Amino acid sequence: MQTYRLGTSDLNVTRIGYGCMMIGGSWDDTPLTDSIRSAAMDSVHTALDAGINFFDHADIYCNGKSDEAFAELWKDSPHLRQQIYLQTKCGIRFGPPHRFDFSYEHIINSVEGSLRRLQTDYVDVLLLHRPDPLVEPEEVARAFDELSRSGKVRWFGVSNHTAAQMELLRAFLNQPIVTNQVEFNLIHTHMLDEGIVFNQYNARLTRNEGVMEYCRLHNITLQAWGPLASGRLTGRKRPKEEKHVQAAATRVAQMAKEKGVSPEAILIAWILRHPAQIQPLPGTTNPERIRAACEAEQVSLTREEWYDLFTAGRGEKLP
Numbered sequence: 001m002q003t004y005r006l007g008t009s010d011l012n013v014t015r016i017g018y019g020c021m022m023i024g025g026s027w028d029d030t031p032l033t034d035s036i037r038s039a040a041m042d043s044v045h046t047a048l049d050a051g052i053n054f055f056d057h058a059d060i061y062c063n064g065k066s067d068e069a070f071a072e073l074w075k076d077s078p079h080l081r082q083q084i085y086l087q088t089k090c091g092i093r094f095g096p097p098h099r100f101d102f103s104y105e106h107i108i109n110s111v112e113g114s115l116r117r118l119q120t121d122y123v124d125v126l127l128l129h130r131p132d133p134l135v136e137p138e139e140v141a142r143a144f145d146e147l148s149r150s151g152k153v154r155w156f157g158v159s160n161h162t163a164a165q166m167e168l169l170r171a172f173l174n175q176p177i178v179t180n181q182v183e184f185n186l187i188h189t190h191m192l193d194e195g196i197v198f199n200q201y202n203a204r205l206t207r208n209e210g211v212m213e214y215c216r217l218h219n220i221t222l223q224a225w226g227p228l229a230s231g232r233l234t235g236r237k238r239p240k241e242e243k244h245v246q247a248a249a250t251r252v253a254q255m256a257k258e259k260g261v262s263p264e265a266i267l268i269a270w271i272l273r274h275p276a277q278i279q280p281l282p283g284t285t286n287p288e289r290i291r292a293a294c295e296a297e298q299v300s301l302t303r304e305e306w307y308d309l310f311t312a313g314r315g316e317k318l319p
C-alpha cells in the first residue's frame, strides 16, 4: 500500500490506517474471552494482509480491552512491533462525571497503562483525544517532554482540535503536532463546507475555524475517523435514515458498480482523493469489510466523480 510521512514525523505510514476501537468486544467490565481475542486477531491480520502498517488506539477503547486484544499479535509475531506503527490517545475520562483531563499526571498515567496493555515499550504517536477546556499548555508540554525523553512516545498529535487550540499548544510544546484526527466522511463534511458556504446567504452553519487549511499550512496530517460513516452509506439499516443519506448511499452503490469495486472502497477513495492527503482510519471489525475498504487503493476518482459524491453527501446543491 502507498505510504507517506505523517506530518513532519519520520513515520512512513500507509495512507489507510486501521481503527482498533471495537476489537475489544464491549465497553463494559466483562473480561476478554478467547473468542473476542481470536476475532480481534482476524481483524488485525486482515488489515495487515491488506498492507496496513498503522493502528489507531485509545486508552478508553472497550475499557482498555481493545489494547489487550491487540497485544495477542506479539505472541506469534513479536517481530511485527518494529514493522508497524501504534498510535494511542489520552485525555478522556469516563465518569461520573464524564470529563477531559490534560493534566500532567493523567497524561503520564494514561500512557503507562496503554504501554502495559499493549505490551510494548513505546508508542509511535500519542494524541490528546478531545480538547480539555481546563488545558494548561505548560503542563501538557512537561508531560510530552517527559514521555519523549524516556522514549515512551515518539511523536505527538491531537484529535478533534480547532486551529486555535492547536496554535495554543504549539506555542508551548517542544515537539511538533504531526496529526489532528477528526470525524470526516461523505456525510460529515463540515471541514469542507466551511470554505464552500463562506459569505453565503442562508448557508448552513459550519464552524471549523479553518482546521483543514491550518493543518495543510503547518504540515499536520489530518486523519479521518468514522470514514465509513458507520455503515450508513453501505448497507447498514437504520429505522429512520435521512432521505439525502439514502440517496447518497444509492449514488455510492451505483459508482461502486460502475467501477467494479465495493461501496466501502468508494467512501475511502473519496477521502484519499483530497489533496491534503487525509489518512482514513476505517474501524470495521468485519474482515470482508476491511478488505472492501482497502480496495480503495485501486480506485481513482476524477474531479467530476469527487464532486458528484460530495454533492450527494451534502444533500444540497453547491452555490
Ligand SMILES: NC(=O)c1ccc[n+]([C@@H]2O[C@H](COP(=O)([O-])OP(=O)(O)OC[C@H]3O[C@@H](n4cnc5c(N)ncnc54)[C@H](OP(=O)(O)O)[C@@H]3O)[C@@H](O)[C@H]2O)c1
Pocket: 018, 019, 020, 021, 022, 056, 057, 129, 159, 160, 181, 182, 224, 225, 226, 227, 228, 229, 230, 231, 232, 234, 235, 236, 237, 281, 282, 283, 284, 285, 286, 289
Ligand atoms: N478521535 C476520536 O474522537 C474517534 C472517535 C471515534 C472513532 N475513532 C477512531 O476511528 C476508527 C473508525 O471509527 P468508527 O468505527 O466510528 O467508524 P467507521 O469506520 O466509519 O465505522 C465502523 C463501524 O460501522 C459499522 N459498520 C460499517 N459498515 C457496516 C455495515 N454495512 N453494516 C453494519 N455495520 C457497519 C462497523 O461494524 P462492524 O465492525 O460489524 O463492521 C463499525 O462498528 C475507530 O476504530 C477509532 O480508531 C476516533
